[in-house]
Amino acid sequence: MYVYDEHDRQILAERVAQFRDQTDRALAGELAEDEFLPLRLQNGLYVQRLAPMLRICIPYGMLRAEQLRRLARITRDYDKGYAHFTTRQNVQLNWPALEDVPDILAELAEVEMHANQTSGNCIRNTTTDQFAGVQSDEITDPRPYCEIIRQWSTYHPEFAFLPRKFKVAVNASEHTDRAAIQVHDIGLQMVHNDAGELGFRVHVGGGLGRTPMVGPVIRDFIPELDLLTYLEAILRVYNRYGRRDNKYKARIKILVKALTPEGFAERVEAEWAHIKDSPTRLTRDAIDRMKTYFTEPDYQALDDNPDVLASARADSKPFNNWVSRNVNEHRKPGYAIVTLTMKKTGTPPGNVSDRQLEQIAELAERYSFGEVRVTHEQNVVLADVRQDQLYDLWQDIRPMGFATANLNTLTDVxxxxxxxxxxxxxxxxxxxxxxxxxxxxxxxxxxxxxxxxxxxxxxxxxxxxxxxxxxxxxxxxxxxxxxxxxxxxxxxxxxxxxxxxxxxxxxxxxxxxxxxxxxxxxxxxxxxxxxxxxxxxxxxxxxxxxxxxx
CATH class of the missing domain: 3.30.413.10 (Sulfite Reductase Hemoprotein, domain 1)
Structure with missing residues (x-):
């Protein structure tokens, strides 16, 4: 996954210091609530029914073990000992004190985490398939492109105050869409054109909420190098024509419907013609550089369906049920994708305690190269588990509450x-x-x-x-x-x-x-x-x- 350089660290430190000053002024009465509102929202802070809520960004759903441990400590020290995984691959704290939020953000920054643009009328966390990079039917790994979109959209001055919130999702699987791209403001499906070139099919104007819509296709193919300039053209059209007089009609889906998909696409194409060759256009070197952050872990040469796995499945019906439901095929022989279900009956879906966060970190280090993914279904994925270790993993997670074999069933709510x-x-x-x-x-x-x-x-x-x-x-x-x-x-x-x-x-x-x-x-x-x-x-x-x- 992406690792911060000195520029990332400096920008994040400056943002934390800026928000600390804003919070201090708000608490002192020097900043009115209507002035503080957009500032706190773009730092992930809501005012909820009983306490503030802080939404922490998990870019494209990926977490390292050290980040899980830091989240555990934060929930224990600043909250009530648990957190909540959301449907957009983020994590929320439900009980932080307003005066503690700058300290929480500073602690997150130490492990390369933040709450930037997890709310507000801006471009939110870019999401993708939780199996990205390890599934067998993938056109290519979408995570480098998600990180490119994240870096481009974060603090983008032209899109800091859009008519309404804005969400982007990317999918690269040919047969499934675990990213739900068609119900996002922009949904990008990775495809090859007839010449075999890599690019994206672009959906715009999807979304749920008060007026749910499935996003229509406005372009069948945009080459990968043109991704950012085309996204910028879409955002410019939305910024210019989107409704600002009525928040219920401010989402881009309302604009696409009003103009018709064809009319909206014509405006985007006209705008793109002016900026397609601008410095924002991606280069092959920039994409290749980003891909270096998403290289393969140290996989071993293994065979599929080892005898120890087949024997354990034959001997234990509960284990066999769990493998059938919660384990998916991996593109590397001898490995498997495992979903830890956070849906044990009696546990609020998506909730995770501080101790469980620490346990997940331990599992990640023991079984999956120290990384996990958060899913849209509010579960957690260990993406690189050896098949000959599946039974040991199952035995470990049973007392933790992660082994309920109900994935994709009626109770996986x-x-x-x-x-x-x-x-x-x-x-x-x-x-x-x-x-x-x-x-x-x-x-x-x-x-x-x-x-x-x-x-x-x-x-x-x-x-x-x-x-x-x-x-x-x-x-x-x-x-x-x-x-x-x-x-x-x-x-x-x-x-x-x-x-x-x-x-x-x-x-x-x-x-x-x-x-x-x-x-x-x-x-x-x-x-x-x-x-x-x-x-x-x-x-x-x-x-x-x-x-x-x-």
């Missing part, structure tokens, strides 16, 4: 912090996730159901990505009471779709039964080869509506 923490939430999310997990806490039944995405958001901002869940749950307010609206048929992969609302909302205590009725419709109607989304797309929403509201 994506969930925002909701009304327990967030001042924007209309309803609580975590208790709903827990009651559903308890209702379906039977792995054999979950395996029979197959892959089902259940996503829960506490408000229309959709931090839980409910719009693209196969089953989506949205918290709503009804005269001061918490209710939950269901949507069905969402998807975030290459076949991205926005779910359709089932009908009137439900009380919290009804949610497990409602979900069970939905599942029963699927079980009654599926064919042998169908998963939930397949059945929904074949039979439509009506049978589900009739059963639930009968």
């Amino acid at each position: 994506i969930c925002c912090p909701g009304g327990d923490y967030c001042a924007l939430a209309n309803a609580k999310s975590i208790p709903v996730a827990e009651t559903i997990q308890r209702r379906f806490d039977n792995l054999d039944y979950l395996y029979d159901l197959g892959n089902i995405d259940l996503n829960i958001s506490g408000c229309m901002n959709a931090c839980g990505h409910h719009h693209v869940g196969h089953i989506g749950v949205l918290g709503v307010d009804k005269k001061g009471e918490e209710y939950y609206q269901i949507s069905l048929g969402g998807a975030s992969q290459h076949d991205a779709a926005i779910g359709k609302i089932l009908g009137p909302s439900f009380a919290r205590e009804d949610m497990p039964e409602v979900v069970e009725k939905i599942i029963n419709v699927y079980v009654d109607n599926r064919t042998e080869e169908e998963e939930f989304l397949d059945t929904y797309r074949r039979i439509g929403i009506t049978p589900f509506k009739e059963r639930v509201y009968a």
Whole structure:
């Protein structure tokens, strides 16, 4: 992963000192709240329901063991002993004191971490597939390009105060899209053109929130050297024409829809014509230099499916289930990609204690070259585990709470912090996730159901990505009471779709039964080869509506 040089360290130190001064002036009453607001937001600091919330950046989801240990100490010394992994590969602290935030940022800077632009109307953390660099169907490793975008967009003066927040995601897998690029402001799919040249298919105008949209393609191919100039052209058009009079209509997706994708693309092409040969254009040397930070670890020459693994799978059904669910194919023979699930029933999805952060650091050093990745599904990945060590790893993580073999099942719930923490939430999310997990806490039944995405958001901002869940749950307010609206048929992969609302909302205590009725419709109607989304797309929403509201 990228390692800071003296320029990175100097810039980050200056930013920490700048924010310390701003915070001191705000606490002293010398800086009004409306003046402090955009400054604290671009340093990751929110004011939530019960305390400030600090969102810490994890560029393209990667963490080193020393960074995990520093996060553990920070959560122990400055918070309540736990943190929360988000759906955009960041980590949040829910209880820091405002006066402590500059000290937290200084401690993060010591291990090459920061909270820059994790909020505010600017370009946020660039995300990608958590399996980047190790999956077998990858066109090329997308992480160097993510780091290039991060460096270009951080502190970019022209894009520091956009009409609204802005999110970029990159995907390089041909068959899957774990980065959900089509529901980002800009989604980049790495492709080869007919001549075999590497580049990007560009989606613009996707997003969730109040007006969910799947981003249309505005250019089928942009060469890799032209990546930054083309992104800059998109941002310039947005900065010039985006709405600033109404925050609900300020996202780029509203502009793309108003101009039509074709009209928006024409403006981008016209702008790009003026800047395509500017100094911002990438060079081969710049890309090759960035790739040197993402070289292979010291892999050994190993064989796939060693006897010790085959024997352990035959001897232990729980271990075999875990391998089948939580272990993915690696591009190097003898290695595997392992996902540690943070979804043990009774644990808020995405939450991790200070001790668990330290345990993950120890696991990373023991089994995966000292690195981990945070996923969009709020889990953690060890990307380079030897297959002959999988059983030892499984034995180690069982008492830690990371071995629940429910990855991609109904209980692998994506969930925002909701009304327990967030001042924007209309309803609580975590208790709903827990009651559903308890209702379906039977792995054999979950395996029979197959892959089902259940996503829960506490408000229309959709931090839980409910719009693209196969089953989506949205918290709503009804005269001061918490209710939950269901949507069905969402998807975030290459076949991205926005779910359709089932009908009137439900009380919290009804949610497990409602979900069970939905599942029963699927079980009654599926064919042998169908998963939930397949059945929904074949039979439509009506049978589900009739059963639930009968």
